[in-house]
Every structure is written in structure tokens, then in C-alpha cells.
Amino acid sequence: xxxxxxxxxxxxxxxxxxxxxxxxxxxxxxxxxxxxxxxxxxxxxxxxxxxxxxxxxxxxxxxxxxxxxxxxxxxxxxxxxxxxxxxxxxxxxxxxxxxxxxxxxxxxxxxxxxxxxxxxxxxxxxxxxxxxxxxxxxxxxxxxxxxxxxxxxxxxxxxxxxxxxxxxxxxxxxxxxxxxxxxxxxxxxxxxxxxxxxxxxxxxxxxxxxxxxxxxxxxxxxxxxxxxxxxxxxxxxxxxxxxxxxxxxxxxxxxxxxxxxxxxxxxxxxxxxxxxxxxxxxxxxxxxxxxxxxxxxxxxxxxxxxxxxxxxxxxxxxxxxxxxxxxxxxxxxxxxxxxx
Numbered sequence: 001x002x003x004x005x006x007x008x009x010x011x012x013x014x015x016x017x018x019x020x021x022x023x024x025x026x027x028x029x030x031x032x033x034x035x036x037x038x039x040x041x042x043x044x045x046x047x048x049x050x051x052x053x054x055x056x057x058x059x060x061x062x063x064x065x066x067x068x069x070x071x072x073x074x075x076x077x078x079x080x081x082x083x084x085x086x087x088x089x090x091x092x093x094x095x096x097x098x099x100x101x102x103x104x105x106x107x108x109x110x111x112x113x114x115x116x117x118x119x120x121x122x123x124x125x126x127x128x129x130x131x132x133x134x135x136x137x138x139x140x141x142x143x144x145x146x147x148x149x150x151x152x153x154x155x156x157x158x159x160x161x162x163x164x165x166x167x168x169x170x171x172x173x174x175x176x177x178x179x180x181x182x183x184x185x186x187x188x189x190x191x192x193x194x195x196x197x198x199x200x201x202x203x204x205x206x207x208x209x210x211x212x213x214x215x216x217x218x219x220x221x222x223x224x225x226x227x228x229x230x231x232x233x234x235x236x237x238x239x240x241x242x243x244x245x246x247x248x249x250x251x252x253x254x255x256x257x258x259x260x261x262x263x264x265x266x267x268x269x270x271x272x273x274x275x276x277x278x279x280x281x282x283x284x285x286x287x288x289x290x291x292x293x294x295x296x297x298x299x300x301x302x303x304x305x306x307x308x309x310x311x312x313x314x315x316x317x318x319x320x321x322x323x324x325x326x327x328x329x330x331x332x333x334x335x336x337x338x339x340x
Contacts, residue, residue, distance in 0.1 A: 033277050033291070037298050044305030052308055055183030059176065063254075065300030066188035067092075067247050069293055071267055072274040073192075073199045074240035076292045079275050080203075080216045081236050082284030083138035087127060087145040088244040089267035094153040095119040095248030096258035100162040109168045116252070117245040123149055124241015131237060132230035138237075146268070153260030163257040173254030188250050192296075195243065199289040212236065216284025270299050273323055299323075 045052040071088050078085045099116035103109045123145060130141045176186040203209035214222040215232045223229055247267070252258045278295030280287025302323065306316050 033279070033294050033298055037294055037301060040298065040301050040305065044301065044308055048305060048308035052305060055180055057304070059184045059186060061297075061300050061304050062189035063186040064304060065296050066186065066192040067250050068267065068270050068274055068299055069192040069296035070195050070243050070247050070250065071271040072278075072292045072296045073195050073289055074243035075271040075275045076199065076278075076280055076287060076289050077212060077236040078138070078240050079272075079280050079282065080212050080284055080287055081233060082216050082219070083131065083233070083236070084142060084272070085127065085237065085240045086139070086142040086268050087123060087149055088240060088247070088271055089264035090146050090149040090153065091120050091123045091241055091244035092247040092251060092264040092267060093258065093260055094123065094149045094156070095245040096252040096263055097153045097156045097162060097260050099248060100164055100167075100252050100258045101156065103164050103167055104162070113169055113249050116249045117242060120245020120248060121238060121242045124238040124244070125234070127241065128234035128237035132233035150260070155260070157258070157260050159261060161257050161259040165256055167253065167256050169249065169253050170256055171253070173250060173252075188254065191246070191250065195246070196289050196293050203289060208232075208235070213285055216286075218285070273320070274299050277323070
């Protein structure tokens with residue numbers, strides 16, 4: 001008796017709902033949050049009395065976004081390795097206080113900017129040493145330095161605002177490149193863009209960038225591949241601290257002043273929200289600084305637009321908090337493995 005021929009089984013058919021979900025996820029990964037940024041800008045322009053897209057207001061938005069973009073660029077490196085840096089706001093305040101105090105010393109004003117950058121780098125190296133060397137979880141380390149460094153910033157100025165009306169680098173925070181009679185590109189925005197380009201180059205055009213993505217993707221596999229994981233972690237936290245120090249330069253230049261208690265408060269939350277909105281995954285190994293730039297602009301557009309349409313500051317806090325939750329939800333949607 002001959003046996004019946006059974007045709008070979010074909011590939012399992014993918015349900016249409018799964019195909020639709022995968023297609024939507026691919027579109028979101030490709031476009032990122034740029035369409036949402038454009039829609040937000042148009043919406044605020046329409047409902048804000050057609051003031052949002054004016055040259056003067058766009059200059060203000062660029063100025064407001066610049067510091068967060070710089071902090072977020074450093075945060076991108078950290079989150080790409082699967083870490084977190086909660087101390088960037090406190091580090092910014094500590095650095096700004098140090099720079100302002102140095103600027104007030106006769107004959108040493110030229111050391112103010114190096115003092116800011118050095119203070120930020122010092123805190124970053126401290127974070128990196130504890131995380132990479134002692135293997136303490138990044139959340140615990142940076143939560144501790146968030147509080148301790150904020151206390152140091154307050155101690156430096158004896159809980160007073162340090163003010164220097166003759167600050168030598170104040171032009172960084174208050175001048176810009178004129179484009180039209182109403183549109184000026186602030187130097188703060190130029191610095192932020194230079195930082196983004198430099199960070200993109202490191203991540204996408206250097207071996208170090210490949211190592212950063214590898215560590216975030218799978219630290220154990222990265223070690224087996226011969227990557228010096230502690231050195232990579234030291235680098236990303238040092239860079240985050242250095243850019244927080246640069247944020248201190250930018251903040252103090254804009255205000256001619258620094259305050260250890262208030263300056264930089266909640267900046268770490270805005271930076272994390274910008275990074276996640278920009279498509280960088282909390283699990284590490286996936287993301288880009290160009291997405292972070294879009295995320296930082298979204299935070300600035302949201303803050304500026306809500307003021308233009310008359311939303312109270314109380315509701316601004318609530319809406320910003322919801323944005324952070326939505327950002328994490330989007331991250332989980334983009335990464336199906338994280339949802340299992």
C-alpha cells in the first residue's frame with residue numbers, strides 16, 4: 001500500500017493584527033517623534049495667537065532647549081549602556097556655582113569656564129568609578145550624588161545666590177547670530193548643535209561608539225568580545241558629567257548668577273524624557289543623539305507653547321509628568337522584548 005504524499009508545511013501565516021503592529025512600530029522607529037514635534041509647533045501657533053512660529057519666539061525656544069539638549073546628549077550615552085544618571089541637574093548647579101565663584105576672583109576670571117567643566121568632569125568620574133569599579137547600580141550611585149552634590153552646591157554659596165554682573169562669558173547665554181530682523185540664533189543653540197554633531201560622530205564613526213552600543217546591547221557578550229566594559233562605563237559617566245558642567249557654563253552665562261538650591265532642579269527628568277522621547281531604549285543598545293535632539297526640542301516646545309496658550313504652571317508640571325510616562329510607554333511599545 002502506498003502512503004499518501006503530504007505536502008511540506010509552509011511558513012506559518014502571521015496574523016494581520018501582528019503585521020499591522022509591526023508595521024506601525026517600524027514607522028515609529030523610522031520617523032521618531034519628529035512628526036509629533038511638527039504637529040505640536042503648528043498647534044501652539046494656531047491656538048497661541050499665531051505667535052509661536054514668530055522669529056523672536058523661535059529664538060527663545062532654541063535658547064530654552066539648548067541646555068536640556070546638552071544634558072540629554074550626555075544622558076544618551078549613559079542610557080545606551082543601560083545606565084542612568086540622576087545627578088546631572090545637581091552637577092550643573094555645582095559646576096555653575098564653582099564657575100561663578102572663580103569668576104569673582106580678581107585676575108582669575110579666565111578660569112571660570114575650565115572650573116565649570118572640571119567640576120562636572122570630577123562628578124562624572126566619581127559616578128563612573130563607583131559604577132564601573134565597585135559595580136554599584138547606577139540608579140543608587142547617581143541618586144546619592146544627586147543629593148550630595150546638591151548639598152555641596154548649597155554649601156559653596158552658603159545657600160545664597162552668587163551674582164556677577166560683569167561675567168566675562170555672559171555673551172554665551174545672551175547673544176547670538178542674527179539671521180533676520182526678528183530671528184537670532186542664540187550661541188546657546190549653536191553650542192548644543194555642536195555637541196550633538198560631536199556626539200553623533202563618536203557614536204557612529206568611531207570604535208568607541210561601537211563599544212558603547214555593544215555594552216548596552218549585551219555586557220556579557222561585550223566582555224567576551226574583548227571590550228573593556230569598565231572603561232566604556234567610565235567614559236560615558238565622565239562625558240555626562242562634563243556636559244553637565246558645560247550646562248553649568250550655559251546656565252550661569254544666561255543668568256549672570258547661580259544658586260545651589262534652585263538651579264538645575266528637575267533637569268535630570270527633562271533630560272531623561274528627551275532621551276526616551278528621542279527613541280533611545282531604557283534597556284540600552286538602541287538610540288541616537290539626533291532623536292535626542294528632537295526629544296529636547298519637544299520638551300522646550302511643550303513648555304513654551306503651554307505658556308503661550310495660558311496654561312498655569314501647576315498644569316505644566318502635570319503635563320510634563322504625563323509626557324515622561326508616555327515616553328516610557330512608547331519605549332516599551334518600540335521594544336517588544338521589554339513587554340514580555
